[in-house]
Amino acid sequence: MTDTGNPLLAGQPPCVVNVGIDLFAETLRQQSITVVQVLWKPPPPQDDDLLNLLDSLI
Amino acid sequence: MTTLKDRIEDANTRTVDIIRQGKPQLVDVAPALDVLPGMLPNLILHSAPAIAWDDMCGPHKHGIIGAALWEGLASTPEEAEQKIREGEILTAPCHHHMAVGAGAGITSASTPMLVVENATFGNRAYSCISEGGGLRLLKWGAYDETVFRNLTWQAKVFAPVLKQALKAAGPIDIRNIISRAVEMGDECHNRSIAATAQFLKEIYGHLMAVDMPAEDVRASIKFLVESEHFFLHAIMAAAKSMLVPAEGIEYSTIVTAMARNGVEFGIKVSGLGDQWFIAKANPVRGLFFRAEWNDSNAAPDLGDSAITETIGLGGFIQPAAPTVTQYVQATMQQAIANTHDMLSICHGTNPDVRIPAMDFAPGPIGIDIRKVVQTGITPLLDTAITHKEGGLIGAGEVHAPLACFELALRAFGQSLQGAA
Structure with a gap:
């Protein structure tokens, strides 16, 4: 592995946790790097009225 | 004292029981x-x-x-x-x-x-x-x-x-x-x-x-x-026959129909009577059966077959049908994650539908509009892709639009004010 000067990348191959868009994880996998993919999507934008209504219903 | 949230939970349990008993x-x-x-x-x-x-x-x-x-x-x-x-x-x-x-x-x-x-x-x-x-x-x-x-x-x-x-x-x-x-x-x-x-x-x-x-x-x-x-x-x-008896239950926020006409996506909700709540239908993502076809040829989401997802089949239990995941070049892990997503927006599970690839876990059933709006996760449908001028050209998956669930939830809130 190229010495980047980054201690996190020195010595051992990195193990990556990728959150969200899986394209980044897939790109690393294609380079034989172990990746744990966490499925996550940002919550949708909601207006205050709807959030207040939800609070009263759930 | 019974709170509004209790009333909704009870109504939803009753609604899902009726669907399951069909x-x-x-x-x-x-x-x-x-x-x-x-x-x-x-x-x-x-x-x-x-x-x-x-x-x-x-x-x-x-x-x-x-x-x-x-x-x-x-x-x-x-x-x-x-x-x-x-x-x-x-x-x-x-x-x-x-x-x-x-x-x-x-x-x-x-x-x-x-x-x-x-x-x-x-x-x-x-x-x-x-x-x-x-x-x-x-x-x-x-x-x-x-x-x-x-x-x-x-x-x-x-x-x-x-x-x-x-x-x-x-x-x-x-x-x-x-x-x-x-x-x-x-x-x-x-x-x-x-x-x-x-x-x-x-x-x-x-x-x-x-x-x-x-x-x-x-x-x-x-x-x-x-x-x-x-x-x-x-x-x-069969799905329609199971859902009709579950319509019209006061305080229920469970979806009793989902359908698409190639332009709009509509849902009905048990506690909101016969009214459809409608938003623009999404394009379907999937596999085209011939190289000459692509997204530009496709009509938006189309058909009443989303009634199968309304009782927790189809896109709700993708891991049961690994071959179907191939339409969207997905993996079993993704299919299982999709089912977990659907579990998070449903009121319960269905012991009659067990998914072998998930250790025979019961599938999700009873879409709750509150949970859809709260999480932003909308029902996932497996579906065909139709040419915009007619004819079948592919198959894949599509998410329901969030907007129709938000509309339904607002209407539900208004119905409570009317009842108060």
Whole structure:
């Protein structure tokens, strides 16, 4: 592995946790790097009225 | 003291119990005019929600014109269109007549309908019989002489043969077939070959004994054997029959129908009566069957077949049907994650639908509009891709639009204010 000067990348191959868009994880996998993919999507934008209504219903 | 949240939870539990208790049975085949409530000789049904002629997608327009020609309501496409505009030929959603139709959902007076009875509650629901395999069918909004010949053969030969066989067989238990099919690799929407095979196993002996011309019986058996999606339409009618008794439960936020007309996506909610809540339909992501087709050819999401997801089948249990994930180049891990997403927006689980690849975990059932809006996760549907001018061109998956759930939730809030 190229010495980047980054201690996190020195010595051992990195193990990556990728959150969200899986394209980044897939790109690393294609380079034989172990990746744990966490499925996550940002919550949708909601207006205050709807959030207040939800609070009263759930 | 019972809080509003308790009332909603109780109502939702009751709603989901009613859906789960349903025992749909295939009992008959008959022309739409004879069995559909409110059916008329000049009425042509399509997949919901209701939509004006000028706003309809290509598959709807072509399918309705095709049905008008096949029924003899018009002699040319131009005459059919003129009669539709003048109100001489009427159109309406299948759902408004206790029916559901795959794809464009085209159903006219002579269409043979599968008759499904929910034995627990005594109500009936209907779906047109499958036209078989092929890319150009009326249900995909395509018509020509071959399509018309097949429709006429189905109405005059196949339906009477099947009717006699069903009479001899007695009620066919669709819930049991669904349970077993899910264990055999169907998710009962984009894949229903195991369900169809089980139906064949139950009906085959009775078909052989039908007292009709041997060539008609042989042709009918050949058609069934070659129609691997045949039973999907029975499953759709079964789902409708299970959901109707769950409508109209005060305080319930459970979805009782989802349907798409190629332009809009609509949902109904148990506690909100007959009203549809509508948003723009999403494009379907998936595999095109020929290299010449791509996203630019496709109509948006189309068909009443989302009734299968409404009872927790199809896209809700993708891991049950690994082959279906190939349409979207997905993995089993993604399919399992999708089911976990659907679990997070549902009120409960269905012990009759167990997913082998998830250690036989019961599938999700009972979409709760509160949870959809809270999480931003919308129902995932497995579905076909229809050409915008008619014809089947692919298969894949699509998410319901969030906006119709937000509209429904606001209406639910307003209904509470009205009741207070």
